[in-house]
Amino acid sequence: MQTYLVGGAVRDALLGRPVSDRDWVVIGADPAAMLAAGFMPVGQDFPVFLHPVTHEEYALARTERKTAPGYHGFTFHAAADVTLEQDLARRDLSINAMAQAADGQVIDPYGGQRDLADKVLRHVSPAFAEDPVRILRLARFAARFNDFTVAPETLALMRRMVDAGEVDALVAERVWQEVARGLMEARPSRMFEVLRSCGALARLCPELDRLFGVPQPPAHHPEIDTGRHVMLVLDHCAQDLAPLAVRYACLCHDLGKGLTAPELLPRHIGHEGSSARLARTLSERWRVPNDCRELADLVAREHTHVHQSEGFSAEARLRLMERCDAWRRPERFLQMLWACECDARGRLGFEDRAYPQRARLQADLQRLLALDLGAVSASAMAEGKTGPAIGRAVQQARLEALLSA
Structure with a gap:
């Protein structure tokens, strides 16, 4: 032995x-x-x-x-x-x-x-083609060893595997396992670049694949290409050591831009709702864990509002936090703000730009969590208020906390 x-x-x-x-x-x-x-x-x-x-x-x-x-x-x-x-x-x-x-x-x-x-990723033998998981594993290694290149003959073999339908036989759990690991590597964008180069991305995640080549307003997105923007956001997540749920939410946040009608480009008004719908579809296909799928849905729906929140009144900020269920799910709300900051900085020339929206909304949340709502409710009941009236008193206390900041 x-x-x-x-x-x-x-x-x-x-x-x-x-x-x-x-x-x-x-x-x-x-x-x-x-x-x-x-x-x-x-x-x-x-x-x-x-x-x-x-x-x-x-x-x-x-x-x-x-x-x-x-x-x-x-x-x-x-x-x-x-x-x-x-x-x-x-x-x-x-x-x-x-x-x-x-x-x-x-x-x-x-x-x-x-x-x-x-610094080459090369298959050992033609038997590589017998297991489609190896396409995902190689793409994940490209994200880890991001200065390695894929051998031309290996890339050609991967393309033949995709054409033969091998990728279509992958089970959802294994796809998510490899994607999740790749998202946590040093340069996640490389994983998706490799999958796209062999045609596998169009089979595994057509919602993401169709973003490449879709333009955005250059004043807000100097990188212009939507797919390129998502890749920059993912790499900023890695640089920021963001957790998996934040990285997955960033992967999904702009999926709806691939559905914008050509005559409306390069603007993407209303893409948030379609992004959330496509994020839910993708999460179901890959059987994504609940924490990741819930955050992806929230970020897709609300990231534009968070970006705009610097100009919001106290009432508008309170409504935003209500929609996000911030006081019952504070950790998820904070992760949403983290994802929004990565989105804002995942643009050419914006990598080091300040993002005050995150700090302000974090401070707002802390003020609201510090409120003694039990005392507010007791006071309202002492005044003879019941049911919805007590709820309005709580709402007013939260609003006053934000107005006094």
């Missing part, structure tokens, strides 16, 4: 990046030998075991064969006669197809070290 460190841990160590998770492959063993050595089985589709002390994953070396379309259409063969090179050959990219022996020697049969040096 021989064990080798494999995959991302080897890649990241060679790049001088922190190694968080370590995966191992075992050569020359079978499940009985692993159990006899004290390993605990956890794999369902193929033999994976947890080390009895470190609890790291050890997988038996295996080969795989495509048997049906999509992500789940594989059969696996794991046995003591499977070699390390055979196991590495089934991996997606050359930079992920390296192993390290106990003495530190790097086993690199498919040129991973060369591609790391050249």
Whole structure:
């Protein structure tokens, strides 16, 4: 039995990046030998075991064969006669197809070290085409290693996969898993650029794909192109270390601009409602978690109002916060303001411009949360008020708090 460190841990160590998770492959063993050595089985589709002390994953070396379309259409063969090179050959990219022996020697049969040096994302073998998830994974790696390029032959292979309909067989949960991870990388725009370059974006997210080439007023959007603007917003989110819900909301906030009638361009009056509708459609398709889908809906509906709020009266700001359910969902309201700031700064030349709307509405919210509404209600009831009248007294107290600021 021989064990080798494999995959991302080897890649990241060679790049001088922190190694968080370590995966191992075992050569020359079978499940009985692993159990006899004290390993605990956890794999369902193929033999994976947890080390009895470190609890790291050890997988038996295996080969795989495509048997049906999509992500789940594989059969696996794991046995003591499977070699390390055979196991590495089934991996997606050359930079992920390296192993390290106990003495530190790097086993690199498919040129991973060369591609790391050249900063290239290249598929290991034609078997890449058998798993459409690999398109998403490569796009995600492009967002992480944003100075890497995709090998021309790999991009061509991805295009053939899209044309063959492989992407259409992806299950929603796996699409969201990869997209969510890509959104949290250093430069999320690269993920969508790669997906668009191979045609996968039009299949997975046509609402976003159609934004590219749609013009906006140059006075407000010097970058002009709506798709380009969304990419700038996402990268500003990453620079600002925004959480996933904020990044997803920014991805969706302008989707409705792709539906603006040509005769109305470059203005997009009323795009907020259609953006919210398309965000809900996309969230349903990808089975997005509730916190992300709710924030995306809110930001799509209200981002223009937040941008304009510097000129709002106290009454208008109060109505905005009411629509956003700000006092019952204060954290979501604050995340909406964060997304709006990223939207405002995701424009050419606006990256460092002040966005006072966020600070002002945050301060407004804190004033309202600090109100003793129990005392307000008690006072109203002492005056003989009931039902809606008490609600109006609470509303008046909130308005006075904003007027006195």
